[in-house]
Amino acid sequence: MKISRRWLTELVETPLSGGELAKLLTMAGLEVEAVTPVGNFSGVVAAEVRGRRPHPQANKLTLVDVFDGQKVTQVVCGAPNVPEPGAIVLWAPPGAKLPDGRALEPKEIRGIVSPGMLCAEDELGLGTSHEGILVLSEKDGLAPGDNAAEKLGLPDEILEVNVTPNRPDCLGHLGVAREIAALTGAELRLPPVPPMHLEGSASATVRLEDPEGCPRYSALVLDNLTVGPSPLAVRLRLQALGVRAISNVVDATNLVLLERGQPLHAFDLDKLAGHTIVIRRARAGEKIATLDGQERTLTDEDVAICDEAHPVAVAGVMGGSSSEVSASTRRVLLESAYFSPARVRRTARRLGLHTEASHRFERGVDPEGVLDAARACADWMQRLSGARLAGAPIDLYPKRIEPVRLALRASRTRALLGLELPAARQAEILSALGLEVDPAGETIHVLVPTRRPDLTREVDLIEEIARVHGFDSVPATVPPLRRAPGVSPPPASLKADRARDALRGLGFDELSTYAFVPPAHLAALGYPESDRRARPIRLQNPIREEQSAMRTSLAVGLLSALASNLLRGEGELRLFEVGEIFLRRDGAPADTPAEERRQLAGVMSGHREGWLKPGEPLDLFDAKGVVVELLSALGHVADFEPSREPWLHPGVQARVSILGREVGRLGEVHPDLRAKLGIEARAFAFELDLDALGAAPPLRLAELPRFPAVTRDLSFFIAAEVSAGAIRAAIDRARDPLCVEVKVLEDYREPGRVPAGKKGMLWSFTYRAPDRTLTDAEVQSAHERLLAALKSALELELR
Amino acid sequence: MASSPDDLKARLHGLLSEFQAKIERAHTEQELRKVFADYGGSQGAIRVAQKDALKEAPNAEKKAIGQLSNAVVAEVERALEGRLAALHEAERRRDLERTVDVSLPGRVRRLGHLHPTTLVRREIEQIFAQLGFTVAEGPQIETDFHNFEALAMPKDHPARDMQDTFYIEGEPELVLRTHTSPVQIRTMLSGPPPIRIIAPGPVYRKDDDPTHSPMFNQVEGLCVDEGITFADLKGVLLHFAKRFFGEEWGVRLRPSFFPFTEPSAEIDFTCAFCAGSGCRTCKGSGWIEIGGAGMVDPEVFAHVGYDPERYTGFAFGWGLDRMAMLRYHIDDIKLFFDGDVRFARQFK
Numbered sequence A: 001m002k003i004s005r006r007w008l009t010e011l012v013e014t015p016l017s018g019g020e021l022a023k024l025l026t027m028a029g030l031e032v033e034a035v036t037p038v039g040n041f042s043g044v045v046a047a048e049v050r051g052r053r054p055h056p057q058a059n060k061l062t063l064v065d066v067f068d069g070q071k072v073t074q075v076v077c078g079a080p081n082v083p084e085p086g087a088i089v090l091w092a093p094p095g096a097k098l099p100d101g102r103a104l105e106p107k108e109i110r111g112i113v114s115p116g117m118l119c120a121e122d123e124l125g126l127g128t129s130h131e132g133i134l135v136l137s138e139k140d141g142l143a144p145g146d147n148a149a150e151k152l153g154l155p156d157e158i159l160e161v162n163v164t165p166n167r168p169d170c171l172g173h174l175g176v177a178r179e180i181a182a183l184t185g186a187e188l189r190l191p192p193v194p195p196m197h198l199e200g201s202a203s204a205t206v207r208l209e210d211p212e213g214c215p216r217y218s219a220l221v222l223d224n225l226t227v228g229p230s231p232l233a234v235r236l237r238l239q240a241l242g243v244r245a246i247s248n249v250v251d252a253t254n255l256v257l258l259e260r261g262q263p264l265h266a267f268d269l270d271k272l273a274g275h276t277i278v279i280r281r282a283r284a285g286e287k288i289a290t291l292d293g294q295e296r297t298l299t300d301e302d303v304a305i306c307d308e309a310h311p312v313a314v315a316g317v318m319g320g321s322s323s324e325v326s327a328s329t330r331r332v333l334l335e336s337a338y339f340s341p342a343r344v345r346r347t348a349r350r351l352g353l354h355t356e357a358s359h360r361f362e363r364g365v366d367p368e369g370v371l372d373a374a375r376a377c378a379d380w381m382q383r384l385s386g387a388r389l390a391g392a393p394i395d396l397y398p399k400r401i402e403p404v405r406l407a408l409r410a411s412r413t414r415a416l417l418g419l420e421l422p423a424a425r426q427a428e429i430l431s432a433l434g435l436e437v438d439p440a441g442e443t444i445h446v447l448v449p450t451r452r453p454d455l456t457r458e459v460d461l462i463e464e465i466a467r468v469h470g471f472d473s474v475p476a477t478v479p480p481l482r483r484a485p486g487v488s489p490p491p492a493s494l495k496a497d498r499a500r501d502a503l504r505g506l507g508f509d510e511l512s513t514y515a516f517v518p519p520a521h522l523a524a525l526g527y528p529e530s531d532r533r534a535r536p537i538r539l540q541n542p543i544r545e546e547q548s549a550m551r552t553s554l555a556v557g558l559l560s561a562l563a564s565n566l567l568r569g570e571g572e573l574r575l576f577e578v579g580e581i582f583l584r585r586d587g588a589p590a591d592t593p594a595e596e597r598r599q600l601a602g603v604m605s606g607h608r609e610g611w612l613k614p615g616e617p618l619d620l621f622d623a624k625g626v627v628v629e630l631l632s633a634l635g636h637v638a639d640f641e642p643s644r645e646p647w648l649h650p651g652v653q654a655r656v657s658i659l660g661r662e663v664g665r666l667g668e669v670h671p672d673l674r675a676k677l678g679i680e681a682r683a684f685a686f687e688l689d690l691d692a693l694g695a696a697p698p699l700r701l702a703e704l705p706r707f708p709a710v711t712r713d714l715s716f717f718i719a720a721e722v723s724a725g726a727i728r729a730a731i732d733r734a735r736d737p738l739c740v741e742v743k744v745l746e747d748y749r750e751p752g753r754v755p756a757g758k759k760g761m762l763w764s765f766t767y768r769a770p771d772r773t774l775t776d777a778e779v780q781s782a783h784e785r786l787l788a789a790l791k792s793a794l795e796l797e798l799r
Numbered sequence B: 001m002a003s004s005p006d007d008l009k010a011r012l013h014g015l016l017s018e019f020q021a022k023i024e025r026a027h028t029e030q031e032l033r034k035v036f037a038d039y040g041g042s043q044g045a046i047r048v049a050q051k052d053a054l055k056e057a058p059n060a061e062k063k064a065i066g067q068l069s070n071a072v073v074a075e076v077e078r079a080l081e082g083r084l085a086a087l088h089e090a091e092r093r094r095d096l097e098r099t100v101d102v103s104l105p106g107r108v109r110r111l112g113h114l115h116p117t118t119l120v121r122r123e124i125e126q127i128f129a130q131l132g133f134t135v136a137e138g139p140q141i142e143t144d145f146h147n148f149e150a151l152a153m154p155k156d157h158p159a160r161d162m163q164d165t166f167y168i169e170g171e172p173e174l175v176l177r178t179h180t181s182p183v184q185i186r187t188m189l190s191g192p193p194p195i196r197i198i199a200p201g202p203v204y205r206k207d208d209d210p211t212h213s214p215m216f217n218q219v220e221g222l223c224v225d226e227g228i229t230f231a232d233l234k235g236v237l238l239h240f241a242k243r244f245f246g247e248e249w250g251v252r253l254r255p256s257f258f259p260f261t262e263p264s265a266e267i268d269f270t271c272a273f274c275a276g277s278g279c280r281t282c283k284g285s286g287w288i289e290i291g292g293a294g295m296v297d298p299e300v301f302a303h304v305g306y307d308p309e310r311y312t313g314f315a316f317g318w319g320l321d322r323m324a325m326l327r328y329h330i331d332d333i334k335l336f337f338d339g340d341v342r343f344a345r346q347f348k
């Protein structure tokens, strides 16, 4: 909401500058976002054009004789629109100061000295137009010699106030002035509403058929209008406040809107069928052409303002073009009403219209101020267009909206704020805000005027007291901890932070990507339709299609990031993200609408670390090593088995499980998916479900070995398809408790080194007893038993 | 063959000279030990000569022969020790002559980097933990009830305009949460006061312009108990500002409006760019708006079944990414979600 400082000072006496007012209002909850000067000039006078002729040296320049009430002076003017003699222009003579800081001096232009200049709008800081000089008419009320700034109400400052939705009363100058009065103790000068006498004889009928949608409807019938432009001072004020000047009739409604926050609408009475207004629910499908040139279809939820035949306005939102005031309008019906905020809001939202009127009706105008606003507007119309009151005022208000009565306990204010504030001071503040206050000791009885729909409870009054007294005067204390808080942090969040630290140590960079991803990327993962990951939850109103599916895979976003980093020439990438995936519940009832699982994903591409140049290219075992190390940091030991994840290379991937429970997957990214995402380099990925990990076994110290260990190696050939895991399982079944560690040292398959269909392996076994030094004989016997068992379990060929 | 002790003496001295000459030519410990074994070992030339002499010598001379041989062996051993020490010393000197170009890069296992939002989130969680606040979480796909209704924003409330909302397709009652405040509701519904939580996490608004990101992170705080005051809110925020930014930092609360708090306040912190002296970022005011706060509205308590006469509480919230922007002087929030490693790798 734009607020004119000059206008404010007409309503409340204040010596404060725009900047000071901004600070005052901001600290009281009306945040002022900017203060902009308007028309900051001096010494400019109105002058009458007496004669004009071309400049002898330049055909684009004109020599203009202007009369300032005392003498005629010749000025050089470059504008294309120098008017006929008799018109009034604005002349900045030598000594005048312009908003850009320039002080005018006589200046020679192509051989002729010009004493100052004739001004365009932008040169006076009144707008952006530089199409020509300002040309005034007689109606603008400036006579030759008049000080232009004084007559036009300038200079001014415009305060850009951010009015929160709870304060509809501050959507007009009067409300803001009332705040200033309360905050500074200055007196409010309520603008008078001069009585109007019935002069004309036109009449109209108004029927209120939807009192729920329109609790109060007032109308004045005015005749004898002459529609034309408003005087310059009015046009400039509207323009400075961001409202387009249209005609003296419409401008009058806007002046009242800006002053009192009450939207008004003027209908051309002679275009209303039957000179009648009916306020009713629209019929479903009923159509109206609104002032913005659109045809709108209404529903029976909308409040329609109709004549005998058709809707002529969408109540509280926008008027219709059929009854629009035009140059030929002579009589108007002026509407001032209180419409149901919820109904207006629903209609405005459905139509996608947000107007000055709907903005205010949605928040709630003052139902008690409706008729006064109409009178104030009629007064403006009388002054601007010669209107007369032609019929008795109509005011339909079947059920009065009563002011709210509240009781405030002064002790409650103190308890909630933690601030010692006597009851008397509390009452004083409420009274300064214009509330009717009846203090009775510690209890203050309050009658809240209807212009403050935000004050309905005791706590609302406490807020008023706090903000006017000043938040700055509230002390800063720390609340005592009565007992240990009962909420413990979610385990997944603790795990996630430990995982982050581990991955950071393993050289991974943490990224954060959007939770909504391109549906095509999820489809590219190749999950079957039966898999929930193939049916992502979608947004109803995404910003763009590529951000319309809630991710069902965390790897997808990371792979896109991998692709774009590779494209930028980054070759060595180890990336991870911790975040949620979103799965449909498919009807299963639960505490949260979707199944949100906290996961961790990593991708890597490039080489192992080398010195001065990169080491060997990464392979699956680099990714597996990361997963093993990461899980070990979280206290888990995992198993890895072949798997069939569609987006991973079919031969180079594994399911990760803990005690038989699947917790994730890892593998080489499938070449087809890489192609779709534009990843040229080989890449490896893993996903772990942090929610599925479960609790790690408690960490307990194992006794440190006190006796030496003995190592035995075993080298053999075995069928190539027997996995290391299967061999390890056979070893684990057969080994003596003295065998405390088993490791694979070699796996080689080069033809020539191994028989056809076989692979060579070297394993190492460590023997140790906790209570003694083992003898060679003991080790030998344990190792031979192991060997015998292995031979019977597997077909090995010892080397 | 001469067999007098004098002969033996001459012979042993001859061997000793040979030994000394040979060890001078030996340059490794292994060669040295070999030479020693040839002369001074139990099968070496000295003991062989001793045995030969003993075979022929009369008994009276045997003792002298033994003493003579032992003396020569001892001499040989001393020579060996001396030579070994010299060799070791030479080796040590050679080793100490090695040099490297220390200006070449080190061989490292590169550390990764944590996201700036993670860094400030952890810091914030730790600061509030000092005051007894524990971490709470909630879902990102929320019901209209938790995100709006229970926070005193019914369907037709104009305050809904303040938060452009993403809706879930086919589910008119589901939204992407527009703030972390629904976690307040879930926490209060789960049990009675006292409550002290801090709830960080992603939130979503349908804003897409250069200064907004449709997904960003917030952190929410909630404290409910008997006797909690607006002054407590101020004290807790002041504690936070001083721990997070520095002892000289301040907090300003400015009246505002949120449907779920009453009174409501905007939280301003001393501007991190100019330390309060006024600059372009803070429009000369010395303050930067960080987030919102207030005393929990009785209507919210009604939705979760708390008695507003018995309990009071405060809530606050702000953008986590925005905190990171202030801390690290980042001017574009989109960098947080771009996945560019040139950004990520700056957060050491």
Ligand SMILES: [Zn+2]
Residues within 6 Å of the ligand: B271, B272, B273, B274, B275, B276, B277, B278, B279, B280, B281, B282, B283, B284, B286, B287
């Ligand atoms: Zn600053």
